[in-house]
Amino acid sequence: MANFFNSSVGKKIIMSLSGLFLILFLLVHLSINFLTVVDPSGKLFNQASEFMETNPFIFVMQFVLAAGFLFHIFYGTWLTLQNRKTRPVPYAVSTQSNVSWSSQNMWITGAVILGFLVLHLYNYFYKLKFTDLIESGQMTEFELVTGLFHVNNWIYTLLYVSWFIILGLHLNHALQSAFQTIGLNNQQWLNRLKWLSSIYAIFITIGFSTISLYFFIRSILN
Numbered sequence: 001m002a003n004f005f006n007s008s009v010g011k012k013i014i015m016s017l018s019g020l021f022l023i024l025f026l027l028v029h030l031s032i033n034f035l036t037v038v039d040p041s042g043k044l045f046n047q048a049s050e051f052m053e054t055n056p057f058i059f060v061m062q063f064v065l066a067a068g069f070l071f072h073i074f075y076g077t078w079l080t081l082q083n084r085k086t087r088p089v090p091y092a093v094s095t096q097s098n099v100s101w102s103s104q105n106m107w108i109t110g111a112v113i114l115g116f117l118v119l120h121l122y123n124y125f126y127k128l129k130f131t132d133l134i135e136s137g138q139m140t141e142f143e144l145v146t147g148l149f150h151v152n153n154w155i156y157t158l159l160y161v162s163w164f165i166i167l168g169l170h171l172n173h174a175l176q177s178a179f180q181t182i183g184l185n186n187q188q189w190l191n192r193l194k195w196l197s198s199i200y201a202i203f204i205t206i207g208f209s210t211i212s213l214y215f216f217i218r219s220i221l222n
């Protein structure tokens, strides 16, 4: 087992699997949050939030998710430092024709994403779980989530949309690299996966940005 963790294939497989897990999380997270746009009265989103909070499976999954995130971040940082010590090659598999800006900067985009994530967890996770804003009736989940993207707080919309663009760059490389690592790397598949990764990354960036920009524009019009 120790050999597996230390082997370069083992490292890439662990990094890819924890990354793939996060890729799935983002799809679920986007779907739930997109309910704010689908039903701007907030009813649907408040119901979904309540379900997420009271369902025991979701409760457990939050801890699994947090562990996955932390693992991916710390293991990725450790691998990057190790790689730099030995040779200046990133953890992801890259061939000459496949070296792109995002593939060479996975660690940098990853660190920026982490910085934004801390701010994001404070804005939502902390306020929902560790304050009584909702229970005291001061606001609903919907108002807390969408209130951040108000023209009076324009800096948040700017920060969040920048975060989603950087996340897209990270994901664009991450997904193809993960598939390559699990062995799907013949030329025909490589091209298809490059497309698939780009479509996924663009989908996530545009999907999350739509939520922020929708409520930002709505606050200007109201």
Ligand code: HEM
Binding pocket: 029, 033, 049, 052, 053, 062, 065, 069, 113, 117, 120, 121, 124, 125, 128, 145, 164, 167, 208, 209, 211, 212
């Ligand atoms: C417009 C975009 C987004 C909105 C409105 C949003 C909203 C939320 C909300 C309301 C929560 C608290 C959920 C709860 O605990 O009941 C949350 C938690 C969280 N968000 Fe986001 N989020 C967005 C984008 C993102 C992105 C892009 C990421 C990852 C890169 C992310 C990662 C997380 C994580 C890790 C948690 C804590 C775990 C959880 O509670 O599910 N979020 N977000």
